[in-house]
Amino acid sequence: MKRPGVRATLAAAMLTAAVAGCGQEAVGRLAAQPGTSPQAVSPPAPPASGAAPSPAAPRLTLDDARKAAESWLADHNRTVKDRHWWDDDATRDRLFAFGTRHEIVLERGSFEDGRGKPRKPITLTGERTYYVPRDQPPDGEWFILRATYKGQDRAHVLAFWREPGRPFKLAAKTPLHYGQKVPEPVRDAEGYVTAAPPLDGLQIARAYMNFWEYPSREGGAGGYRLAKDNYSRRSYPAVTKGLYAAYRSHSPPHGFRTADGGSFYLFSLLNKPEGIVNVLTVGVATRKGGKAVHEIAGDWFA
Numbered sequence: 001m002k003r004p005g006v007r008a009t010l011a012a013a014m015l016t017a018a019v020a021g022c023g024q025e026a027v028g029r030l031a032a033q034p035g036t037s038p039q040a041v042s043p044p045a046p047p048a049s050g051a052a053p054s055p056a057a058p059r060l061t062l063d064d065a066r067k068a069a070e071s072w073l074a075d076h077n078r079t080v081k082d083r084h085w086w087d088d089d090a091t092r093d094r095l096f097a098f099g100t101r102h103e104i105v106l107e108r109g110s111f112e113d114g115r116g117k118p119r120k121p122i123t124l125t126g127e128r129t130y131y132v133p134r135d136q137p138p139d140g141e142w143f144i145l146r147a148t149y150k151g152q153d154r155a156h157v158l159a160f161w162r163e164p165g166r167p168f169k170l171a172a173k174t175p176l177h178y179g180q181k182v183p184e185p186v187r188d189a190e191g192y193v194t195a196a197p198p199l200d201g202l203q204i205a206r207a208y209m210n211f212w213e214y215p216s217r218e219g220g221a222g223g224y225r226l227a228k229d230n231y232s233r234r235s236y237p238a239v240t241k242g243l244y245a246a247y248r249s250h251s252p253p254h255g256f257r258t259a260d261g262g263s264f265y266l267f268s269l270l271n272k273p274e275g276i277v278n279v280l281t282v283g284v285a286t287r288k289g290g291k292a293v294h295e296i297a298g299d300w301f302a
Helices: 062-079 089-095 099-112 198-213 231-242
Strands: 124-131 141-149 155-162 169-175 254-257 263-270 279-286 292-301
Touching (some): 062 089, 062 124, 062 155, 062 169, 089 169, 198 231, 198 263, 198 279, 198 292
Antiparallel strands (some): 124 141, 141 155, 155 169, 263 279
């Protein structure tokens, strides 16, 4: 399909970080008395405030995330037994959000045209790994699950999201690319991950949108660029021969800090709601101090 000549205007999300002042804690100086050896010097006294404060209790616990995933899977599997479940907007909105909500529009259209098959229940097998941040954003809660679908030979990563007081919805999902693994996260003593900076996630998603729109002028705020061996970079020529992607927005990037000093994010690139033709969901990683974006997982849904 020939690409339109009108350049798309992409809306950039702005994030303002508030910096709070902090007081300087007094620390006693340690000075050896004349004639004493270093071994005779006593260790510094603990701060006057006592032991370091314990981390704040998480709003969403690991057990909460496990129960939420199980509840969503059970609800989904009950719902899709009815072949007409697509007809109810409330049902679709109860289960899906962002990229997966767009996928349902495509899936329903394909089924009604006689090209697609009814959605099947999801059964997970093997080990499941949960990535739950201790610190959640003020407008909701999220977590990521890595698990394998029954009958498939590679793991998926699934992002779940909910607004305050609402049940969780599936926000994004994609299989890992063959031979790839989710980077090891930074976890605290209780197993919670450290959330990655939201602004970096927005900049990376913008870099992806720029690449798919104008690969010769790729790049985005913050200097992020797709790595030379990035899967999207290698697949772009084949995809654009048959379809104009026309991504106009992206889902919120959910991500965590990784043990190698980088970050991992999961998000979807989206068309306008009135013209949904495909969804690209990716799991991407950066490495310490680098701006190259490596694609760990990806699924092009059309």
